[in-house]
Amino acid sequence: MCDGIVVDAHMIRKIRDELVRSSGPLYELICWVIINCGIAVTPQIEAHWKTKCSDRDPFFWEWYTQQVLNKSVHDITLQRLEVHITRRIHRDYGLPKDPFVIGYIECANSTSEPRYIFAEDMYFHDPKAKGLPTKTQVTIRETRSGTLCRYLERQLRIRVGTATDVNSHFSIGQGPCPNRRTISQSQCPNLPGS
Numbered sequence: 575m576c577d578g579i580v581v582d583a584h585m586i587r588k589i590r591d592e593l594v595r596s597s598g599p600l601y602e603l604i605c606w607v608i609i610n611c612g613i614a615v616t617p618q619i620e621a622h623w624k625t626k627c628s629d630r631d632p633f634f635w636e637w638y639t640q641q642v643l644n645k646s647v648h649d650i651t652l653q654r655l656e657v658h659i660t661r662r663i664h665r666d667y668g669l670p671k672d673p674f675v676i677g678y679i680e681c682a683n684s685t686s687e688p689r690y691i692f693a694e695d696m697y698f699h700d701p702k703a704k705g706l707p708t709k710t711q712v713t714i715r716e717t718r719s720g721t722l723c724r725y726l727e728r729q730l731r732i733r734v735g736t737a738t739d740v741n742s743h744f745s746i747g748q749g750p751c752p753n754r755r756t757i758s759q760s761q762c763p764n765l766p767g768s
Contacts, residue, residue: 576751577685578612578648579740580678582693583622590627590634603740607692608646610744610751614685616652618677652677653684659729667722668702682732690743691726691734698734699723 581589585600592598607613627634641647655663660676663669669676675697682691696704696711700720703711714720715736718727726732735743744751 576611576687577650578614578646579607579688579690579692580614580619580682580685581607582678582691582695582698583619583626583674584695585692586623586627586634590631590637593637594633599741600737603737603746606744606746606750607740608641608644611688611690612646612648613641614648614650614681616650616677616681618674619681622674622677650681650684652680655680655683663722663725667700667725669697669722670701672697679726679730679732683730688744689730689732690740691732692737692740693734694736696720697722698726 589600589604592601593604595601629635638647655676663676663679664671675695678691678693678698682689691698693699694715696715698720699715699718700722703714703720706714716738718724718733718735718739720734723734726734733739733743741747
């Protein structure tokens with residue numbers, strides 16, 4: 575069974591706007607994710623989402639509540655990262671002491687599959703590249719060549735990607751996930767190493 579993908583709060587406002595219009599590439603993406611994978615959350619992630627999309631926004635939170643009722647949102651029991659991994663992420667890859675980014679990484683690390691973070695924030699890709707020109711940052715994100723992004727995949731088997739990567743990695747254009755209806759705990763074909 576899929577535990578769902580982790581969605582960074584910085585994506586929520588864009589997703590919300592497309593949900594209102596019922597159209598757009600993020601609308602198509604999030605509809606596919608909800609039906610096929612679901613979304614992995616923790617209370618900390620929900621709190622971070624509220625900083626980007628007010629809890630007084632009836633549209634988004636009503637939609638979210640409906641997804642919870644549909645069992646498309648999965649509460650994840652958090653397993654903390656080992657201290658040496660957190661230290662390395664801060665020291666070697668330049669991630670500031672941002673509890674939310676670590677919280678997203680811990681959530682993805684606590685899932686069994688597909689262990690995926692949907693994020694366009696440079697902190698997930700290459701924190702040291704935040705000061706580089708926008709075009710360079712876009713290239714780093716789209717090619718998934720950021721140092722932290724590569725470390726997370728290599729060391730923790732967590733894939734970080736943008737909307738473009740979500741679409742290609744999960745083959746969204748090919749229709750529904752072939753494993754979504756399986757009863758057994760078969761491994762997701764989109765899990766790194768599959």
